[in-house]
């Protein structure tokens with residue numbers, strides 16, 4: 174369950190502002206633009222993907238305590254790892270497709286020979 178970053182009361186993902194403390198949860202009052210908050214006395218940029226790859230041009234960088242574009246570095250690296258393993262399997266299939274085809278044909282002919290006799 175989501176909790177308000179200010180008062181830690183339970184909230185839903187669609188709420189524009191917290192019904193308990195009234196602080197904004199979305200940027201510009203738009204439900205599609207989440208507003209990320211850093212913990213007090215901390216900054217979001219130190220663990221943001223766009224700070225690490227040096228593509229952020231926001232003036233509040235590297236001391237952003239609120240940000241609409243914040244991308245958690247650890248969440249992103251998990252998704253990159255998953256994409257890499259899918260890619261590795263696909264490239265392995267591509268590299269060994271001839272051997273796989275030959276094995277399939279051999280298996281098929283063994284099955285046909287066994288059922289014919």
Ligand code: SF4
Nearest residue numbers: 218221224229231240
């Ligand atoms: S996108 Fe926001 S949190 Fe990320 S580096 Fe830029 S200002 Fe910081």
Ligand SMILES: [Zn+2]
Nearest residue numbers: 177180191194
């Ligand atoms: Zn709140």
